[in-house]
Amino acid sequence: MITTEAELAEVVRSANGPLRIQGGGTRAALGAATEGAPLSTVGLSEISIYEPEALTLVTKAGTPLAEVEQALSDAGQMLFFEPPDYRKLLGSKGTPTIGSVAACNLSGPRRVAQGAARDAMLGVRFVDGRGDVISNGGRVMKNVTGYDLVKLMAGSYGTLGVLTEVSFKTLPKPEDTATLVLHRLNDEAGVRALIGAMGSPNDVTGAAYDAQKQEAYIRIEGFKVSIKYRSAALKTLFSKSEQSFLSAKASSTLWKQIRDVAPLAKQKGDVWRISTKPTDAPDLVATLHRSMNIQALYDWSGGLIWLLTPEGADIREKLKSFDGHATLIRGKRDGRPVFHPQSAIVEKMSQGLREKFDPKGLFNPGIMG
Amino acid sequence: MDMPRPNQWVIDKKPLLVERLLSVLPADAVIHDPDETRAYECDALTAYKCPPLLAVLPSSTEEVAEVLKICSEEGVPVVPRGSGTSLAGGAMPTADAVILGVSKLNQVLETDYDNRFIRVQSGRTNLSVTGAVEENGFFYAPDPSSQLACAIAGNVGMNSGGAHCLKYGVTTNNLLGVKMVLMSGEIVEIGGAHLDSAGLDLLGVICGSEGQLGVVTEATLRIIHKPLGARPVLIAFDDNAVAGACVADIIRSGVLPVAIEFMDKLCIEATENFSGAGYPDAQALLIVEVEGSEAEIDEQLSKIEKIAQKHNPIEFRQSNSAEESALIWLGRKSAFGAMGQINDYMCLDGTIPVSQLPFVLGRIEALSKKFGLPVGNVFHAGDGNMHPLILFDANKDGDLEKCEAMGAEILKLCVEVGGCLTGEHGVGIEKRDLMDTQYSDLDLEAQLNVKDVFDPNWLLNPSKVFPLAATESRRQ
Numbered sequence: 001m002i003t004t005e006a007e008l009a010e011v012v013r014s015a016n017g018p019l020r021i022q023g024g025g026t027r028a029a030l031g032a033a034t035e036g037a038p039l040s041t042v043g044l045s046e047i048s049i050y051e052p053e054a055l056t057l058v059t060k061a062g063t064p065l066a067e068v069e070q071a072l073s074d075a076g077q078m079l080f081f082e083p084p085d086y087r088k089l090l091g092s093k094g095t096p097t098i099g100s101v102a103a104c105n106l107s108g109p110r111r112v113a114q115g116a117a118r119d120a121m122l123g124v125r126f127v128d129g130r131g132d133v134i135s136n137g138g139r140v141m142k143n144v145t146g147y148d149l150v151k152l153m154a155g156s157y158g159t160l161g162v163l164t165e166v167s168f169k170t171l172p173k174p175e176d177t178a179t180l181v182l183h184r185l186n187d188e189a190g191v192r193a194l195i196g197a198m199g200s201p202n203d204v205t206g207a208a209y210d211a212q213k214q215e216a217y218i219r220i221e222g223f224k225v226s227i228k229y230r231s232a233a234l235k236t237l238f239s240k241s242e243q244s245f246l247s248a249k250a251s252s253t254l255w256k257q258i259r260d261v262a263p264l265a266k267q268k269g270d271v272w273r274i275s276t277k278p279t280d281a282p283d284l285v286a287t288l289h290r291s292m293n294i295q296a297l298y299d300w301s302g303g304l305i306w307l308l309t310p311e312g313a314d315i316r317e318k319l320k321s322f323d324g325h326a327t328l329i330r331g332k333r334d335g336r337p338v339f340h341p342q343s344a345i346v347e348k349m350s351q352g353l354r355e356k357f358d359p360k361g362l363f364n365p366g367i368m369g
Numbered sequence: 370m371d372m373p374r375p376n377q378w379v380i381d382k383k384p385l386l387v388e389r390l391l392s393v394l395p396a397d398a399v400i401h402d403p404d405e406t407r408a409y410e411c412d413a414l415t416a417y418k419c420p421p422l423l424a425v426l427p428s429s430t431e432e433v434a435e436v437l438k439i440c441s442e443e444g445v446p447v448v449p450r451g452s453g454t455s456l457a458g459g460a461m462p463t464a465d466a467v468i469l470g471v472s473k474l475n476q477v478l479e480t481d482y483d484n485r486f487i488r489v490q491s492g493r494t495n496l497s498v499t500g501a502v503e504e505n506g507f508f509y510a511p512d513p514s515s516q517l518a519c520a521i522a523g524n525v526g527m528n529s530g531g532a533h534c535l536k537y538g539v540t541t542n543n544l545l546g547v548k549m550v551l552m553s554g555e556i557v558e559i560g561g562a563h564l565d566s567a568g569l570d571l572l573g574v575i576c577g578s579e580g581q582l583g584v585v586t587e588a589t590l591r592i593i594h595k596p597l598g599a600r601p602v603l604i605a606f607d608d609n610a611v612a613g614a615c616v617a618d619i620i621r622s623g624v625l626p627v628a629i630e631f632m633d634k635l636c637i638e639a640t641e642n643f644s645g646a647g648y649p650d651a652q653a654l655l656i657v658e659v660e661g662s663e664a665e666i667d668e669q670l671s672k673i674e675k676i677a678q679k680h681n682p683i684e685f686r687q688s689n690s691a692e693e694s695a696l697i698w699l700g701r702k703s704a705f706g707a708m709g710q711i712n713d714y715m716c717l718d719g720t721i722p723v724s725q726l727p728f729v730l731g732r733i734e735a736l737s738k739k740f741g742l743p744v745g746n747v748f749h750a751g752d753g754n755m756h757p758l759i760l761f762d763a764n765k766d767g768d769l770e771k772c773e774a775m776g777a778e779i780l781k782l783c784v785e786v787g788g789c790l791t792g793e794h795g796v797g798i799e800k801r802d803l804m805d806t807q808y809s810d811l812d813l814e815a816q817l818n819v820k821d822v823f824d825p826n827w828l829l830n831p832s833k834v835f836p837l838a839a840t841e842s843r844r845q
Contacts, residue, residue, distance in 0.1 A: 053617035054723040054753065076623055105565065118570060119542045134815045135808070140720040141752040142539060142792035144528045144577050145800070145807055146834060147816040151541065151573020155566060172623035195483045201506070201594045203661075225668040226661060233662075275563045277484045303484075303564055325567035340567040345557045350569045352822035357815070368568055 001043040005125065005133055005164040011039065012162065013131030018365050021158040023062055023097030029090045030104055030329065031157050031367035032338045041099050044164055047071055049139065056122065056139050058167040061099030068098050072170055080171040081117045082108025082255075088265040090330060102166045105155030108259035109206040109219070112198065112300035118154035120168045126153060126161035129358030139167040152353070158364045160357040174221035179206070179251040180234050182216040183242040187282040190216040191302035193238060195278055198301045200237060202230040208258045209298040211285070216241075219255060263297050264308040270331030271308055272315055276324030278302030284319060291318055316340070337369045370417050370458070370798055373832050373844065375465035379445055383422055386443060386467070390425055393435035398473070400424040409450065409468045413515070414458040414799055416769060421448065421462035428473040430548055430556060430586040437584065438554030440467055446828050447552070449580035451523030452494065454515040456716060457797025459527060459579050459833060471522045474586055477501045486545055486562050488589045491522035495529075498590060507592040510537035513793065514705065525585050528577030530793035535751040536627040536660075537593070539793065541576040548587035549575065552824045561589055574819060579795055580830045582823040596660035599627065601697045602670055603686040604677045605651035609633060610727035612653035615680045616750045617723060619657065624672050629751035630656040630701050633730070636708065636745040636758070637700070643707030646700035649684045655750065656701055704747045705758070712760040714745075715772050719783030720754045720792035732782055733757055740775040742768075754792035755783070781806050796834045804836055813839055 002008045012019070018036030022028065041062040049058040052075040059068055065083060072078050083101040087093065100106075102124070107116040123137030136149035153160060182193050190209035197204045197218040203226075206219030218238075220230045235243060246254060257263065264271055276284060281302040288294050292313050297306040309315060314336055316326055325340035342350075350368075354361075383401070390399045400406055401423040411418040422445070427433045440447050450460040450470045462468050474490035475497075481487070482505055489498055495516040498509040512531035513519055519529070525547065530539040537543070546560030560572045575582055606612040616629055632640070632654045641648045648654060659669040670687065677685055688694040700707075708714050721729050730746065737744040737759075748755040757779055761772040780790050780800065784807045790800045804813060813835060820827065820843075827843045 051722060051724050053621045055620060056722065075621075105570070107565075111564065115538060115542050116565060118573060119538060128815065132811045132815075135812050136815070138787070138789050138807075140722060140754075140788050140792070142530050142534060142720045142749070142754040143789040144530075144539075144793055144795050145789045145791050146796065146804060146813070147819055148528065148541065148574055148577045149815060149819070151570045151576075152819075154573070155570050160569075172620075172625055175623065198485065199482055199594055201597050203596075223665065223668055226665045229662045229664050275565050275567075277481075277562045279481075279483050300564060301485075323561055324563035327567070342567055343558070345551075345555055346559065346568070346571065349557070349571060349822060353569060353819065356818035356822060 002040065003043040005044065005127065008044070008162060008164060009127045009131045009133050012127050012129070012362065015362055019362050021162050021364055023100040024064070024095040026087050026092045026094045026096045027090065027100050027104060029092065031364070032333060032369050034364045034367040036365065039162065041162065041164070042097065048165065052077055055141065055170050056167060057170050058139050058165065059098055060165050061097065061163040063098050065096045065098050065101060073173065076173050077170045078173045079120060079168060080110055080114045081120050082110045082259050083117065084108045084259045086260065089261045089271065098166060099163045102154055103156065103158050103163055109208060109255055109299055112207060112303065113205040118151050121150050121154050121166060122169055123167040124150050124153045124163055125165040126163045128161045129360055129362050134161065137167070141169055157367045159354050159368055162363065176224045176227045177219065177221040177248050177251050178227050178231055179246040179254060180218045180231060180238070181244045181246060182238055183244065184214050185216055185241065186214065187211055187285055187296070190214070191278060191282050191298060193241065194218070194301045196237065197234065202233055206255055207301040209302065210263060211296040211298070212263065217254060217258070219251060258297070258299055261297065261306050264295060264306055267308055269308045270311050270313060271306065271329045272326055273329050274305040274307065274324060274326045276303060276305065276322060280323055281305050284322060288315055288318055339369050371837060372419065372463055372798070373837060375463050379465040380422060382443060382445065386445060387423065389439045390436060393439065394425060394427060394432055398426045398428065400426070409462060412453040412455040412458060412460040414456055414461065414797065417458055417461055417798065419462055419464055421466050421468040422464060424468035424470060426470045426473050430550060433469065433550045433584055433586050434554045434556055436469060437550050437552055441552050441554060441826070441828060444828070446831050448830050449522065449526070449584045451492065451520030451526065452518050454519040455523060455527065455795065455797055457791070457795045457799040459795050459797040461798055463832060469584060471520060471586065478587065481562065482507065484562050485592050486589050487592050488587060489521060491525065491585045491588055492520050495519050495521060495524055502592050506595050508595050509590055509592055510543050511540045521588050522585055525576055525588055526578065526580045527795035530754065532628045532630060532749060534749070535629065536625060541573060543591045544572065544576050544588060545591055546589035547572060547575060547585045549583040549585045551583045552826065552829045557583070579797065579834050581820055581834060582829070597662045598666060599658055599660045600666045600670065600688055601656050601658040601694055602673065602688065603684070603697045604655040604657065604682045605649045605684040606653045606680065606682055607651060609653045609730045611680050612655055613726035613730065615655065615677055616726065618676045619673055620723070620751065622672060622676055624659070624669050626657045626659050626751065628656070628658040629749070631746065631748050631750035632701065632704065633746040635743060636704050636747045639707040639711055639745060640700035640704050643710055644699050644703040646696050648700050651683050656697055701747070708745055708758045708760065713763040714758045714760050715776055717755065717757045717759070717776050717779055718791045718794040719780045719788055720752070721783050721786050721788035723753045725786040726750065726753070729755070729782060729786060733779055736775055736778050740771055742772055742775055753788065777803060798833055801834060802836050817843065
């Protein structure tokens with residue numbers, strides 16, 4: 001087992017063929033199929049620095065996500081972007097690591113209000129394709145010293161380098177949380193409600209709509225006095241809709257399920273993830289509905305659509321061009337690109353970066369298409 | 370500050386260049402008279418000046434593309450310029466460079482409250498972005514102190530911050546997409562009104578690349594609904610370290626103020642003389658602002674007061690009206706002007722881990738004694754972004770050099786304790802030669818590789834950000 005950054009760098013330096021980078025292996029199904037000798041980061045497991053008063057945590061990439069979350073929770077803090085757990089969705093087992101959260105830029109419901117994993121990431125250390133150890137960013141919240149390779153590494157699926165250490169901005173855990181549920185709304189009205197909530201001054205931190213249940217969910221978090229004030233404000237804002245109210249415990253369970261795509265996870269079929277403008281979302285879903293049997297779960301005020309589709313369906317072909325992108329999360333690739341094809345010039349820049357960071361093409365070849 | 374020697378063969382090309390640029394731009398958009406190019410000789414880092422070869426002011430993305438194509442073909446360096454408010458020399462030209470100003474690109478292209486974004490041309494000023502949406506109750510969050518004048522183009526280039534980043538983040542956290550022109554003249558669109566990238570996060574590396582990867586002509590920005598209200602408190606202490614400990618305790622308690630500002634004695638006195646804000650006589654002063662409804666504000670402030678009282682403040686001043694709130698902020702907002710009244714000053718911008726605050730303040734005081742130059746500290750304490758202001762006399766021989774040397778010591782100290790050289794102003798030319806204190810050669814090489822991809826001939830803002838020696842072979 002590789003237990004130090006230096007050992008990992010040595011393995012990369014002496015590699016003579018492709019490497020498949022792995023943390024806990026729970027998200028191995030994300031991205032296009034890739035071949036290579038497994039390169040595991042799980043031996044790099046340690047929280048290096050945690051300073052609650054500075055809202056920063058530095059951790060080795062192979063550290064289990066649960067361990068990071070526990071340490072934060074003990075000090076009354078959290079990773080604000082709500083990293084999801086896709087084990088049920090992807091049918092995988094094992095222990096999710098913080099490194100794969102960073103490498104795949106995975107964020108949950110709070111992303112719409114407070115930002116993505118990439119927004120929380122303050123610094124990285126990684127081993128590039130030459131076996132050189134590169135450091136970028138740091139462990140302070142404000143840092144514009146040189147280019148921001150931290151964002152570039154977030155969501156690069158290992159294709160630019162093997163993350164060995166990541167630092168995060170953390171936030172206080174809210175004292176209380178609650179969710180307003182609006183019942184019997186169709187897709188259009190449901191997303192409209194989410195948009196109304198996000199456009200209000202109530203600091204909404206979750207805005208999701210379950211098309212099967214025809215329910216819209218609006219989450220507020222903060223001090224008890226805030227919950228009291230803002231829940232009243234939201235109830236008034238949506239006084240024309242049938243309402244119910246979930247207090248802290250039920251609310252937490254609900255948002256975990258939305259975070260992990262639980263309503264769709266156990267059903268048979270492909271799963272897609274569409275990122276778009278919230279106002280466009282119901283139309284996109286309606287367009288697909290006309291030609292196939294689908295189920296939709298909207299998050300991020302409607303800006304994120306989780307879709308369960310028949311196996312093998314190519315939703316991009318049906319949607320033609322739209323504002324945003326669709327990613328195939330679960331299902332046989334069958335010639336379907338996992339990531340949404342981008343303009344020729346963006347592809348050219350991206351390819352150029354990969355060739356610079358990984359000139360021999362060692363890391364997860366082809367995983368991003 | 371060293372700048373590369375201008376290429377004479379480029380300077381000799383001026384007539385040809387003017388002719389070619391006039392074929393794609395109107396006459397008033399090509400500035401080549403030496404009396405007029407002088408207006409572009411520096412940005413807000415006024416200690417360094419050099420008039421450019423010429424300046425162009427295109428009015429559309431297409432015109433920007435034509436300009437870059439011509440400069441690319443002629444091998445002429447281009448320095449992009451927003452409003453010229455950079456404190457780091459980010460828009461400072463060389464004698465063989467064309468300044469590309471985006472000031473004519475100042476339109477709002479689209480506002481969308483449902484999807485909470487605004488799309489603007491990049492020459493629009495920061496404050497006028499909020500100005501365009503505030504009637505509907507929205508605002509654009511990043512608020513650098515120069516927000517009245519600074520352009521979105523520069524904000525994207527430098528990944529600008531502001532006083533309220535603790536809650537709302539900096540530019541990169543509020544930027545959804547850009548339209549950008551590469552040095553080759555190719556126009557590229559990245560991101561948009563949706564969240565997250567379909568592939569590599571190019572937007573993330575473009576933001577903060579100091580105009581070295583492309584010229585941003587349009588930006589899609591996230592807008593947020595204004596909070597119901599906001600209210601500051603002023604807390605005064607007779608010891609810097611105690612004020613620092615109080616900041617740490619506030620953050621650890623779970624309260625998340627939108628701003629925690631810190632001023633030391635020199636700044637308190639200077640601003641008091643300058644603005645008459647009514648600040649108490651103290652060693653250190655915190656301004657802490659929270660947001661929400663009246664009840665929420667009361668709740669948060671009572672928590673903050675409880676924490677502050679444990680540190681025996683000299684004064685804990687609540688605001689009871691909008692006027693009193695404005696007065697609390699008045700001194701802080703006029704701090705830079707106030708210090709400027711005392712003498713010339715150099716404003717540093719290093720960030721440190723908040724836990725190191727008392728230690729670093731002590732070391733700065735020691736350096737101040739060693740160099741014989743007074744230092745005032747005014748900064749964003751919640752996120753550790755310091756702004757030591759070193760006072761010097763520009764007319765006194767050797768004072769600027771002494772000030773630069775002391776500034777370098779302070780920035781090295783920031784790096785040494787786990788922080789960085791610049792939190793929100795950018796590297797520009799000012800901190801270029803200190804980059805190797807924070808980054809190894811390999812770290813820098815990785816960044817240079819990014820520029821190679823976007824601008825293979827190194828013509829865009831080439832002598833900034835990186836130590837000149839590190840980029841020499843690439844700049845030829």
